[in-house]
Amino acid sequence: MGSPVVMGLMKLIVFGVLGLLVFLDVPSFCNGGSTSSFIRKDEKAVDLPLDSDVFRVPPGYNAPQQVHITQGDHVGKGVIISWVTMDEPGSNMVLYWRSKSKQKFQKKGTVTSYKFYNYTSGYIHHCTIKHLEYDTLYFYEVGIGHTPRQFWFRTPPSIGPDVPYTFGLIGDLGQSFDSNWTLSHYESNPNGQTVLFVGDLSYADTYPFHDNVRWDTWGRFVERSAAYQPWIWTAGNHEIDFDPEIGETVPFKPYTHRYHVPYKASESTSPFWYSIKRASAYIIVLASYSAYGKYTPQYFWLESELPKVNRSETPWLIVLMHSPWYNSYNYHYMEGETMRVMYEAWFVKYKVDVVFAGHVHAYERSERVSNIAYNIVNAKCSPVPDESAPVYITIGDGGNLEGLATNMTEPQPHYSAYREASFGHAIFYIKNRTHAYYSWHRNQDGDAVVADSMWFYNRYWNPLNESTKSYS
Ligand SMILES: [Fe+2]
Numbered sequence: 001m002g003s004p005v006v007m008g009l010m011k012l013i014v015f016g017v018l019g020l021l022v023f024l025d026v027p028s029f030c031n032g033g034s035t036s037s038f039i040r041k042d043e044k045a046v047d048l049p050l051d052s053d054v055f056r057v058p059p060g061y062n063a064p065q066q067v068h069i070t071q072g073d074h075v076g077k078g079v080i081i082s083w084v085t086m087d088e089p090g091s092n093m094v095l096y097w098r099s100k101s102k103q104k105f106q107k108k109g110t111v112t113s114y115k116f117y118n119y120t121s122g123y124i125h126h127c128t129i130k131h132l133e134y135d136t137l138y139f140y141e142v143g144i145g146h147t148p149r150q151f152w153f154r155t156p157p158s159i160g161p162d163v164p165y166t167f168g169l170i171g172d173l174g175q176s177f178d179s180n181w182t183l184s185h186y187e188s189n190p191n192g193q194t195v196l197f198v199g200d201l202s203y204a205d206t207y208p209f210h211d212n213v214r215w216d217t218w219g220r221f222v223e224r225s226a227a228y229q230p231w232i233w234t235a236g237n238h239e240i241d242f243d244p245e246i247g248e249t250v251p252f253k254p255y256t257h258r259y260h261v262p263y264k265a266s267e268s269t270s271p272f273w274y275s276i277k278r279a280s281a282y283i284i285v286l287a288s289y290s291a292y293g294k295y296t297p298q299y300f301w302l303e304s305e306l307p308k309v310n311r312s313e314t315p316w317l318i319v320l321m322h323s324p325w326y327n328s329y330n331y332h333y334m335e336g337e338t339m340r341v342m343y344e345a346w347f348v349k350y351k352v353d354v355v356f357a358g359h360v361h362a363y364e365r366s367e368r369v370s371n372i373a374y375n376i377v378n379a380k381c382s383p384v385p386d387e388s389a390p391v392y393i394t395i396g397d398g399g400n401l402e403g404l405a406t407n408m409t410e411p412q413p414h415y416s417a418y419r420e421a422s423f424g425h426a427i428f429y430i431k432n433r434t435h436a437y438y439s440w441h442r443n444q445d446g447d448a449v450v451a452d453s454m455w456f457y458n459r460y461w462n463p464l465n466e467s468t469k470s471y472s
Pocket residue numbers: 172200236237238322358359360
């Protein structure tokens with residue numbers, strides 16, 4: 001025990017130092033943004049059993065299943081309708097009509113199938129319908145002649161700079177109990193009009209011989225959303241399905257047979273990179289698992305694509321990719337680095353508003369930073385604040401069987417604004433040419449609860465600093 005005088009002095013010193021720490025706001029001084037205090041167990045999620053109700057096969061002979069839609073042209077007046085029949089090919093006709101209209105139209109699609117090891121797919125139908133009217137509710141029917149099933153969708157409003165539109169963000173979904181929670185949570189959030197999906201769909205490749213039955217179950221699982229609103233597809237590593245040991249050496253075989261995208265409409269030569277316009281957004285989808293180095297087709301395409309974006313027509317420039325460039329988790333750390341080196345300067349030059357990626361099974365949002373000053377001799381190799389740079393958001397938290405990424409790099413880097421290892425989804429609400437509101441919703445909360453959010457100021461029309469913290 002010390003004397004009362006010494007004890008008093010020690011208390012003064014301790015409280016003095018604590019006071020100084022509070023004054024300096026040391027956590028945000030040493031670290032970047034905030035790391036959520038939510039602590040979750042680092043355990044694998046569990047896939048839903050094959051007989052789960054969400055995988056239910058629709059009744060009736062040769063009934064169409066795994067129905068899903070995506071945008072079918074470059075401007076949002078087209079839709080690709082896809083479905084699978086199991087007993088026989090059946091009709092590949094789509095009947096469609098405007099709500100309250102008696103006049104029905106029809107369009108013939110194509111049918112394909114594939115083999116993967118000892119699995120043979122059902123009959124996979126794709127039908128592209130074009131020249132629809134904007135902002136119109138359409139009904140459609142597939143399975144004609146056997147067991148017809150009806151669905152509906154609403155086309156987006158006409159393209160324009162101040163057209164409000166709302167996108168949902170989902171990534172790395174899989175088919176676990178958590179995946180079902182994420183999808184239900186997204187559905188109960190009434191705002192999403194189109195899903196921007198950032199890759200890793202079914203995780204069938206985690207099963208022995210990449211059991212493609214799990215591609216079918218996944219198709220039936222997401223039908224309840226994907227048949228009624230477009231899901232914009234990005235290919236992830238779990239779509240590669242490449243396994244020489246079982247004799248399957250054609251990459252992306254199940255994915256490309258099952259999920260079509262309108263890549264030719266944006267003059268792409270591959271379904272793995274393409275663009276669409278939708279309402280007030282220009283969306284560029286990139287391929288983390290196709291060549292992107294100089295002189296590659298993707299490089300040439302992106303180089304000629306970015307100057308085409310007319311921000312007076314589509315103010316919001318959004319990029320989707322699978323592997324994130326800015327990721328402070330210890331999972332897939334720096335896997336996106338080589339693509340960042342190739343393309344980041346373009347993203348800054350063309351003022352991309354936001355980049356959504358998946359791959360890391362957690363959530364993270366960055367500050368606006370760039371790391372393009374480095375030139376191999378100048379040692380400028382750290383990200384710096386850059387108001388022309390995108391915000392990078394990792395939304396690979398759909399809930400697949402591989403579980404959460406809970407292990408983070410410490411301290412939190414300056415560029416990382418918020419991170420949390422929870423499953424969830426996000427919503428990007430475009431209000432007009434200057435403002436968009438973004439919110440992230442963790443599964444554990446009610447759908448109205450916002451776990452992370454920010455107002456986006458458009459980089460072309462309103463390039464103000466949105467950051468809530470001072471950081472230099
Ligand atoms: Fe991935």
